[in-house]
Amino acid sequence: MFGLFGKKETPSPEERLADLQRKGDWAGLAKAYYELGVGAMDKGDLNRAQLWLHRADTIYSADDDVYDKVGEKLTDDCSDRIGILEEKEELLYNAVPAQIEEKADGLEDPQVRVWGLLSAARLVKLGERLAKLPGCEVLGQLAWAVDMMFKSFQTPPAQEEYQRLMDVCNALYELNGKAAYYTGEVEVPGGAPLQLFDLNGMMGTEQELNGYIDGHLRLIAALSQGAEELPIAESGAVGCALLPDYYVRTGSAKPEEAPRFKAELDRIWSDYDFVRSGLTWEAVGERLSKYKELDIFG
Known part of the structure; x- marks a missing residue:
């Protein structure tokens, strides 16, 4: 019984x-x-x-x-x-950032900053979708933030723009820890849903964006004050659109061979060649515009 x-x-x-x-x-x-x-x-x-x-x-x-x-x-x-x-150098999460950092060491400061901005631009479309999740509205402001930072490489921003960028920077930092960060997800055509928590891989996409924007704000402040020493550009944001957690979580035996991951890695190395080839603001602007229309999980 x-x-x-x-x-x-x-x-x-x-x-x-x-x-x-x-x-x-x-x-x-x-x-x-x-x-x-x-x-x-x-x-x-x-x-x-x-x-x-x-x-x-x-x-x-x-x-x-x-x-x-x-x-x-x-x-x-x-x-x-x-x-x-x-300490596992061969681990995907360590190997790619190490390769990026090694290549960045041979670049000038403006080249590293542009390299990171190009990667950030590829998150614009995905950010617009993720911004519909509760408390994640800041991800819908990436297009404006990318445009503002690109423009401010050439012309000092207005105080209102500087403050708005600082607000975006702070909101990105605070995204980690919200309920939606642990539970939110969006559909991926032909694949498993993308969880917002998939941004957590490596050093955290939103944290790398926060660090990049913070560095840009400090650069603007230093230039406006006529500082002799400018803050050093960091390369962390270059890999911010790789999102390895998605591929590991959804069962890829070799995440580095997943088509979307490979495509993003190819774009990173293509951008590396681009920033080394002799930058013009016109060419950078055209590349940014193209990337802002790219949905890396579309």
Whole structure:
């Protein structure tokens, strides 16, 4: 009699994650991601370990209450594991940024800045779709931000423009930690939905954009003050449109061979050749205009 209804089935990892997301149980979600990361790491699946452990770290790092609930034992072990993964030079998440940084070292400051801006422009269309998610409206302002920064390479911006760009910069930083960041998604033609959390890969797309814009604001301020030393351009934003988490999460055996990933990587190296070929603002403007119309997940 007691076996009439059979055993209750154990929910799949996907079902468990979806249930925690629906409940808004961020501490539980962080623990679940951590467990998935540990399991992947123990199996030698380092890309998935990177994906899940970084998601856990992002969640508990964004909220002190969540951090306290998951406990230091988990957070310490998660951090240690992430540290180990950061030493794996062959790992996709490390290899591509290292290649970009190496190439950027041979460029002049304006070339590095333009290289990053070109990548940011390729997020405009995707940003417009993601901006429809609650609390993500800032992603719909990327077109304006790209145009403003491009223009300000040539002409000092008005104070109102500078302040608006600062507001965009701050809003991008604050995007991480919102409920939509953990739960929102948009459809991808011919593929699995893109989760907003897929922006979390590498150093975080929205954080790299924040860093790029912050660096640009500091450049404008330094130029306006006649500073002798200008802030050094950083290359982190160059890879901001790669979104490796999407390909790892959706099961690509070799994410670097996924067609969309390869296409974006090809654009990055093409842009590298472009910025080395002798920049003109007219040519940069034309390239930016083309990229702003490109939906990398369309």
